[in-house]
Amino acid sequence: MTRRCFKIKNIKVICTKCGKSYLADILQDRCDDCNEPLEVEMVKKGGIREGNLLKQNMLERYADFFPYFNTINDVSLREGFSPLLESEKLANEIGLGKLYLKNESSNPTWSFKDRGTVTGVLHAIKIGYKKIATVSSGNMAASVAAYGAKSGLKTYVFVSSQIPIEKINPIAIYNPTLVTVEGRYDLIQRQSLRLSNKYGIYMLNSDATFRVEGYKSLAFEICEQTNFDVPDYVLVPNSSGGHIRGIEKGFREFKECGLIKKVPKMVCVQAAGCSPVYNAFIAGADKVERIDKPNTLAHGIENALPLSGNQVLRMLKWNNGLCVSVTDEEIINAQATLAGTGLLLQPESAATLAAVKKLKKEKYFRGDEKVLCVLTGSGLKYTAAFERHELEQYTCKLDEMDSLLGSLQ
Amino acid sequence: MTRRCFKIKNIKVICTKCGKSYLADILQDRCDDCNEPLEVEMVKKGGIREGNLLKQNMLERYADFFPYFNTINDVSLREGFSPLLESEKLANEIGLGKLYLKNESSNPTWSFKDRGTVTGVLHAIKIGYKKIATVSSGNMAASVAAYGAKSGLKTYVFVSSQIPIEKINPIAIYNPTLVTVEGRYDLIQRQSLRLSNKYGIYMLNSDATFRVEGYKSLAFEICEQTNFDVPDYVLVPNSSGGHIRGIEKGFREFKECGLIKKVPKMVCVQAAGCSPVYNAFIAGADKVERIDKPNTLAHGIENALPLSGNQVLRMLKWNNGLCVSVTDEEIINAQATLAGTGLLLQPESAATLAAVKKLKKEKYFRGDEKVLCVLTGSGLKYTAAFERHELEQYTCKLDEMDSLLGSLQ
Numbered sequence: 001m002t003r004r005c006f007k008i009k010n011i012k013v014i015c016t017k018c019g020k021s022y023l024a025d026i027l028q029d030r031c032d033d034c035n036e037p038l039e040v041e042m043v044k045k046g047g048i049r050e051g052n053l054l055k056q057n058m059l060e061r062y063a064d065f066f067p068y069f070n071t072i073n074d075v076s077l078r079e080g081f082s083p084l085l086e087s088e089k090l091a092n093e094i095g096l097g098k099l100y101l102k103n104e105s106s107n108p109t110w111s112f113k114d115r116g117t118v119t120g121v122l123h124a125i126k127i128g129y130k131k132i133a134t135v136s137s138g139n140m141a142a143s144v145a146a147y148g149a150k151s152g153l154k155t156y157v158f159v160s161s162q163i164p165i166e167k168i169n170p171i172a173i174y175n176p177t178l179v180t181v182e183g184r185y186d187l188i189q190r191q192s193l194r195l196s197n198k199y200g201i202y203m204l205n206s207d208a209t210f211r212v213e214g215y216k217s218l219a220f221e222i223c224e225q226t227n228f229d230v231p232d233y234v235l236v237p238n239s240s241g242g243h244i245r246g247i248e249k250g251f252r253e254f255k256e257c258g259l260i261k262k263v264p265k266m267v268c269v270q271a272a273g274c275s276p277v278y279n280a281f282i283a284g285a286d287k288v289e290r291i292d293k294p295n296t297l298a299h300g301i302e303n304a305l306p307l308s309g310n311q312v313l314r315m316l317k318w319n320n321g322l323c324v325s326v327t328d329e330e331i332i333n334a335q336a337t338l339a340g341t342g343l344l345l346q347p348e349s350a351a352t353l354a355a356v357k358k359l360k361k362e363k364y365f366r367g368d369e370k371v372l373c374v375l376t377g378s379g380l381k382y383t384a385a386f387e388r389h390e391l392e393q394y395t396c397k398l399d400e401m402d403s404l405l406g407s408l409q
Numbered sequence: 410m411t412r413r414c415f416k417i418k419n420i421k422v423i424c425t426k427c428g429k430s431y432l433a434d435i436l437q438d439r440c441d442d443c444n445e446p447l448e449v450e451m452v453k454k455g456g457i458r459e460g461n462l463l464k465q466n467m468l469e470r471y472a473d474f475f476p477y478f479n480t481i482n483d484v485s486l487r488e489g490f491s492p493l494l495e496s497e498k499l500a501n502e503i504g505l506g507k508l509y510l511k512n513e514s515s516n517p518t519w520s521f522k523d524r525g526t527v528t529g530v531l532h533a534i535k536i537g538y539k540k541i542a543t544v545s546s547g548n549m550a551a552s553v554a555a556y557g558a559k560s561g562l563k564t565y566v567f568v569s570s571q572i573p574i575e576k577i578n579p580i581a582i583y584n585p586t587l588v589t590v591e592g593r594y595d596l597i598q599r600q601s602l603r604l605s606n607k608y609g610i611y612m613l614n615s616d617a618t619f620r621v622e623g624y625k626s627l628a629f630e631i632c633e634q635t636n637f638d639v640p641d642y643v644l645v646p647n648s649s650g651g652h653i654r655g656i657e658k659g660f661r662e663f664k665e666c667g668l669i670k671k672v673p674k675m676v677c678v679q680a681a682g683c684s685p686v687y688n689a690f691i692a693g694a695d696k697v698e699r700i701d702k703p704n705t706l707a708h709g710i711e712n713a714l715p716l717s718g719n720q721v722l723r724m725l726k727w728n729n730g731l732c733v734s735v736t737d738e739e740i741i742n743a744q745a746t747l748a749g750t751g752l753l754l755q756p757e758s759a760a761t762l763a764a765v766k767k768l769k770k771e772k773y774f775r776g777d778e779k780v781l782c783v784l785t786g787s788g789l790k791y792t793a794a795f796e797r798h799e800l801e802q803y804t805c806k807l808d809e810m811d812s813l814l815g816s817l818q
Contacts, residue, residue, distance in 0.1 A: 053462035054490060054633045077751050078494060081463060083487030083517070089561075106515040108492070108751065110787065142753075150751030152498075156814075161804065169795035172802060173748045173788065177817060183807035191807060195814050224463045339582045342486050342517065342559030344551075378519065379582065380789040386578035393581060395570065398592035398600060405565075405604050408586060 008067050008126050013038040013209050016311045024067070025127050027202055029209050037242075037308050039249065040213045044256045048224070053081055058115070058217045059122075065216060065253055069122040075151045077108035079115050080217050084225035087341055090353075094360050100231055100372040102222060103343060111346075111377030112218065112243060113143035117204065119214030121147045124202035130154060131201040135189045137163040137171075138300050139377050144204050145174035156201060158192045160185050166383075186305065207242035207308040215246025220254060222372065228260050231372040235267040235324075235352040238277055239301045241308030244268055247374070248315055264372070266321035268312055269355045271296035271348075273328065277309050281323035286313055297328050297385060300348040300377065322364075330354040332388045335379070344379035417476050417535050422447040422618050425654075425720045433476070434536050436611055438618050446651075446717050447618045448658065449476075453665045457633070462490055467524070467626045468531075474625060474662055478531040484560045486517035488524050489626050493634035493781075496750055499762075503769050509640055509781040511631060512752060520755075520786030521627065521652060522552035526613065528623030530556045533611035539563060540610040544598045546572040546580075547709055548786050553613050554583035565610060567601045569594050575792075595714065616651035616717040624655025629663060631781065637669050640781040642774075644676040644733075644761040647686055648710045650717030653677055656783070657724055673781070675730035677721055678764045680705035680757075682737065686718050690732035695722055706737050706794060709757035709786065731773075739763040741797045744788070753788035 011024035015031035016039050022028045030037060046064025049056075058080035059066050069075075083103045091099040104112040117140075124132050133156035134144040141157045148155025155176040159168065160183070172178050181188045189205075196203040204211060223230055230251065236244040244266055251263040270278045273296035276288040288309030294302045306312070316323060326334075328347075334357065335350035352373035359365045379385070396404045420433035424440035425448050431437045439446060455473025458465075467489035468475050478484075492512045500508040513521040526549075533541050542565035543553040550566045557564025564585040568577065569592070581587050590597045598614075605612040613620060632639055639660065645653040653675055660672040679687045682705035685697040697718030703711045715721070725732060735743075737756075743766065744759035761782035768774045788794070805813045 052633060054493070054630055055636075073495075078492030078512075081490070084463070085487060086482075103487075103517070105519075106517070108512070108515070109753070110514075110519065110789065146748075146751040146753070149749050156817075158810075166792065168802065169792065169800060170753065170789060172800035173745070173753055173795060173798060174751065175745070175749055175801075178800075178802040179810070179813065180802055180804045181807060181810060182805070187807055188810075191810050195811055198811075199814055199818055221463055224461060227464075336582070336584070339555075340558050340584055342555040342583065344518070344555070344579065344582055378787075378789065380519065380579060380787065383575065383578065386582060389582060391578060391581035391587075392584075393577065393587040393589055395589045396591070398590060398596055401567075401588070401590060401597075401600050402604055402607075404588065405608055408565075409608055 011067055012041045014041055016314065027127060029205065037207050037311050038209045040209060042256060043253045046257050047259070062217055062220050065220070066119065066213070069126060071122060071125050075121050075125070075147060076118050077114065077146065077150055079107050079118050080221065082106045082221065084222065090337065090341060094357055095367045096360065096365060096371050097368040098231070098370040099356070100226070101343065101375055102218065102372060103375050105345060105375065105378035109139070109143045109146045110381065111139035111143065112215070113139045115217050116211035116214035116242070116246065117143040117147045120204045120208055120211040121151055121153065123210035124153070124204070125151065129200065129202035131156065132204055133158065133192060133196050133201045134204045135192050137167050139381065140206055141171045145171050145176040148176055149174045158188055160188060205307065206240035207245070212242045212246040215243050216250030216253065218374065219247045219250025223254050223260050230260050230262065231264050231370040233267055233369060233371045234264045234374065235269050235355055235372065236374045237298070237301045237348040237351045237376055238268045238270050238312065239303040239306060241277065241306045241312040244312060245308055245315060248319060263319065266316065266319050267355060268316060268321065268323040269351045270323065270325045271298045271301055271328065271331065271351060272325045274302045274304065275325040276304065276306060277312050278323045278325040280309070280313055281316065286310065288313065297388065298331055298347040298351055299382065300346060301351065324355040324358060326351050326354040326358060330358065332385070335385065336389060343375065345375045346377040346379055346382055347385050349375040349377060420476055421450045423450055425723065436536060438614065446616050446720050449618060449622045451665060452662045455666050456668070471626055471629050474629070475528065475622070478535060480531060480534050484530050484534070484556060485527050486523065486555065486559055488516050488527050489630065491515045491630065493631065499746065499750060503766055504776045505769065505774060505780050506777040507640070507779040508765070509635070510752065510784055511627065511781060512784050514754060514784065514787035518548070518552045518555045519790065520548035520552065521624070521783070522548045524626050525620035525623035525651065525655065526552040526556045529613045529617050529620040530560055530562065532619035533562070534560065538609065538611035540565065541613055542567065542601060542605050542610045543613045544601050546576050548790065549615055550580045554580050554585040557585055558583045567597055569597060614716065615649035616654070621651045621655040624652055625659030625662065627783065628656045628659025632663050632669050639669050639671065640673050640779040642676055642778060642780045643673040643783065644678050644764055644781065645783045646707070646710045646757040646760045646785055647677045647679050647721065648712040648715060650686065650715045650721040653721060654717055654724060657728060672728065675725065675728050676764060677725060677730065677732040678760045679732065679734045680707045680710055680737065680740065680760060681734045683711045683713065684734040685713065685715060686721050687732045687734040689718070689722055690725065695719065697722065706797065707740055707756040707760055708791065709755060710760065733764040733767060735760050735763040735767060739767065741794070744794065745798060752784065754784045755786040755788055755791055756794050758784040758786060
């Protein structure tokens with residue numbers, strides 16, 4: 001098969017709102033006119049490059065759907081190719097046709113972010129940047145720090161001074177230039193965006209155009225893993241909105257190329273304590289409004305004003321998708337349910353299963369649906385959540401083991 | 410290709426010392442005569458079942474080399490298929506032909522243990538057990554708890570009362586019957602072994618015969634990932650010795666089947682603060698002796714009297730392998746080196762890279778060797794190690810960001 005090798009200068013990035021187009025060989029994440037996020041133009045022809053996944057990279061397997069980057073091996077940590085499990089047990093318990101669990105915690109920094117970080121960093125290098133940055137204290141910070149280390153780029157990570165040292169260390173270990181800033185989070189974000197322009201730093205935000213593009217690969221894998229008989233619903237925990245946008249685009253491109261028959265309905269999952277997209281969705285609004293006092297234990301989706309919020313609303317409209325919000329209690333319950341099937345995930349990942357339960361309980365799901373939860377990151381990342389669980393244990397002395405075990409049979 | 414379907418009753422397990430054989434359809438981990446570990450008989454004919462890894466399980470791909478288990482989907486969390494990275498940067502810095510990094514932290518519970526837990530649990534079910542157990546407070550406990558949850562078996566995890574709550578929670582979340590026992594670790598181990606016999610519990614120890622058998626798949630993947638041109642040396646951090654035994658057996662079976670030309674030299678890596686195998690190896694002894702006061706931060710290999718220690722010594726002899734011990738300081742340095750390439754691993758994983766550096770420094774390696782480090786588990790598992798690193802960070806106010814960034818360019 002011939003490699004199609006999209007060259008970066010032949011690719012356009014397009015405003016998701018007004019359709020104005022820009023060239024992909026410069027850094028441009030938002031429309032000059034609308035200030036809405038941009039998107040790489042759709043791929044309308046392509047297929048899968050068969051090969052041994054143990055030796056392949058996701059960008060090689062789905063090469064028809066990505067620009068050609070000659071530095072893949074300098075940047076990739078072999079992200080993607082995550083397991084898809086089907087839980088008959090949970091499908092039966094909840095009452096569903098099928099329940100799929102896509103476990104993204106197998107990625108190199110144990111979250112979905114790596115799929116987008118690799119394409120973002122590759123784009124940065126391709127268009128000549130030697131420095132990258134991000135503002136985050138969670139999965140994205142660790143991911144950008146790791147890929148910055150791998151690729152040898154100067155890497156800046158900005159975090160708010162309010163976060164505890166236990167969240168700092170797993171970022172600092174990759175040895176980025178870590179800057180703790182006193183100030184409100186959104187102000188740090190705005191300031192760092194301005195300064196990265198000034199100092200020639202490629203800012204790898206959570207809905208950066210080429211980050212979102214990387215998330216497509218998750219949809220491609222789901223297609224392969226379900227033998228191209230895709231689920232009816234795909235649930236994604238929503239922070240900035242970049243993740244769900246990328247996944248939906250992936251399905252849309254595979255449909256355009258005739259690889260699948262339909263695009264699943266996308267379900268944007270938010271936490272009740274911080275649900276700007278949900279609020280707008282329910283109100284039928286076309287713009288998200290800032291949440292004043294966000295408050296959820298699912299910090300990965302505690303985003304008061306999602307950068308891609310408006311675009312998620314537009315996407316849900318054409319996709320016939322929906323938006324669900326779940327409480328922290330429902331999230332903790334779902335986290336326990338997942339652990340009961342052998343999967344330890346972050347609270348925001350569990351939010352998707354909580355939403356599935358809710359949709360069934362509220363009779364939105366009839367019971368024969370095929371549903372997929374995108375489980376975004378490892379439960380080891382946020383150990384404070386454990387304290388919300390009632391975890392049982394027995395204690396005994398060495399010579400009491402026999403009688404204790406006897407009583408437990 | 411016809412599925413060969415080894416039936417469990419047709420398989421023998423053989424004493425690694427005296428060669429006495431037993432049937433595999435009962436639970437038998439040690440020789441009645443020698444008290445040495447048993448090993449599943451060698452597979453001498455077989456190949457790889459090609460297929461799409463996104464839909465395949467490691468036991469399906471390498472079906473010729475494993476017994477047939479009809480409950481795979483009830484037990485597997487889709488372990489294995491971990492990335493192999495090649496670091497040209499580190500190979501150049503250290504002075505080696507090639508340096509491969511096999512990253513086992515992508516597994517379902519983020520360590521290599523899952524490869525052995527899945528085969529152990531499958532064997533337990535196959536021979537009629539409904540209960541499983543382990544004694545561990547680390548990777549193995551989490552892995553057995555997760556697979557116990559997945560497979561719906563009653564699962565007991567015994568831990569020593571000395572371990573902190575932060576190590577307990579990520580095990581307890583899977584909801585096993587968790588028993589904290591006051592007493593010395595090896596005494597708890599001995600007592601639980603006796604009691605699991607009494608109560609009909611399948612004890613999934615660290616060198617259990619069918620656990621070790623599962624580790625073969627790591628060798629098989631390395632063969633595929635290196636295009637069957639295997640490394641000269643494979644370094645494995647050593648605790649009980651089950652892991653390195655399984656990997657070596659995997660290479661040996663592939664060689665027997667004509668899939669590779671040679672078996673790599675195995676390098677057993679220990680921490681200087683607890684190196685019973687190293688001590689015996691250097692002394693030319695054929696038995697390991699208990700370490701009185703083990704003391705290393707690499708707790709995963711802090712094993713005072715490895716259950717498979719004597720067998721590792723026998724194996725290293727026929728394999729022409731070697732044993733290396735590294736200090737905690739060397740381990741921490743190597744952990745930083747790995748993080749500098751984008752990989753955050755446990756201290757015991759980093760011990761392998763520390764050993765590579767040492768072997769080069771001491772001129773055991775000439776400089777053209779192809780070397781592979783088995784990186785056993787995620788660095789998120791042991792956060793206390795971060796405190797041993799000098800991690801830099803800058804602090805500033807919002808309005809100082811500009812001048813700080815300016816000074817850092």
